[in-house]
Amino acid sequence: MAITTVVPPARNTLFTLVRGAMTGGVIGASLTALVVGTVIRSVPLFVTGLGVPAVYALLAFLAGVPRRAREAAIAPRTALAMTESVEAVRGEATSDVAVRFVSTVAPDQAPAYRVAFTQHVHLADLPDYRAGGVVVVQYPPDRPWQVKIVKRPTPEWEERAAGARIDSAPGPILTSENPEGNAVGFVRLLALLLAAAGVVLLFRTDLFDEDTSAEPPSSTRPPVSASTSSSTTVVTSASGTVTLGPHQSFLDQGELRKAVTALTQGTDARMGLTVVVQDRMLSVVYAHTGSQTPAFDLDSLPYERFPALVQEARSSLGDGSPQTWELTVERLTGSLAIRVGITGARGTAWLEADGDANVVRRTPAH
Structure with missing residues (x-):
């Protein structure tokens, strides 16, 4: 059946x-x-x-x-049960083995029923649980499928189990193994x-945020509006410095002249000794009033042509390696000189221009 x-x-x-x-x-x-x-x-x-x-x-x-x-408040019922089948379902690293029992439970004042349940049994006790044997079990009255074998029953129940004979009950099998x-x-x-x-x-944002320390070239950098741009300006009696924020460069159109205007606005510092420009930093050293050192008018420099000079100096390297650049303006020799230095994997290349940003000398990398 x-x-x-x-x-x-x-x-x-x-x-x-x-x-x-x-x-x-x-x-x-x-x-x-x-x-x-x-x-x-x-x-x-x-x-x-x-x-x-x-x-x-x-x-x-x-x-x-x-x-x-x-x-826990409901006292379990005790009954006799006849073991119909015994099957070890999985071995353990310890001396206990999970065993699946199919048994017929015969309560004293209720019809017998069949149930399947799993219980851990010590290896030494396995011979005591053979098919056809009668054991003492307990179960909650409201959950008759949660059967558990009593390993050490009272002498009264142990005597009843020794002399009992139970036939297999008809009908389906209840199980405590309730798979989801x-x-x-x-x-x-x-x-x-x-x-x-x-x-x-x-x-x-924290997982996929890219490192912004390596700035892309100005030709591929997305434009930054004035509302999102940021810069730091420090002005003393002898010098002025402007540092741009991320995603900005002094090669961007109009950025360099705007920074110089901010350094000289509202002051008498119109004459300069040196101007040093890097990608995101501008430094200006002012000429003192009455100084004999050759100076130049800061407003007269061709700032709009500086990006083209930097780009031409970059092309002199032309190896595609990461490059840094620095542009210097000075008048120490009597005439205004604009020098651009480009440093890459192949070395440093130089380009020199006059006061109108016309190239007068090129020194390739070496």
């Missing part, structure tokens, strides 16, 4: 689905928080990844306290993935 296994109905399908979703969400969020916290070096996020599952486990334990208290349905597994997996994606999305 074919044997049909009957699974006790779930207490609450909606509750089971919600619990599965919460468990999957906690697992996905905590694991992702640990990984993301490690990558972005965020201690609070890493600690959150450790703390969330611990808090969830504590809450789940506290929520189950009333149910466990009610179940496919819906619960799907909901748990979906919640896990959504929680993991939510954590990654929340910290996507």
Whole structure:
């Protein structure tokens, strides 16, 4: 005769689905928080990844306290059971083995029924549980499928088991092994993935933020509006310095003249001794009033032609390697001189121009 296994109905399908979703969400969020916290070096996020599952486990334990208290208050029933089959389902590293029993339970004042359950048995005790043998079992009155073999019954029940004979009961088999349905597994997996994606999305800026220390060439740099630009200006009686913020360059159109105007506006410092320009830094040394050192008018320099000079000096290297540049304006020899130095993997190339930004000398890299 074919044997049909009957699974006790779930207490609450909606509750089971919600619990599965919460468990999957906690697992996905905590694991992702640990990984993301490690990558972005965020201690609070890493600690959150450790703390969330611990808090969830504590809450789940506290929520189950009333149910466990009610179940513990109900005294279990004791009955005799005839073992129909014994099967070791999995071995353990210890001396205990998980054994699946199929038995006929014969309560004193209720019809006999068949049940399947799993219980750990010591290896030395396995010969005591053979097919056809009678043992003493206990089970909750409201959950007759949760059967457990009593390993050391009272002398009275041990005597009854020794002289009892129980026939196999007809009908289906109850089982305490209540596998979760496919819906619960799907909901748990979906919640896990959504929680993991939510954590990654929340910290996507920190995860995928590119290093802005390596500025792209000015020809490919996106334009920065005045509302988002930033710069730092420091002015003393002898010098002035302007430092641009990220994504800005003095090669951008009009940026250099605007910075020089900001340094000289509202002051008498119109004459300069030297001007040094780098990609994001401008330094000006002023000429003191009455000084005999050759100076030049800061407003008269051809700032609009400086980017072309830098680009021409760059082409003299032409090896595609990362390059740094510096433009210097001075009048130490009597005539205004503009010098551009480009440093790359092949060395330093120089370009010299006159006061009108006309190239007069080129020195290739060496």
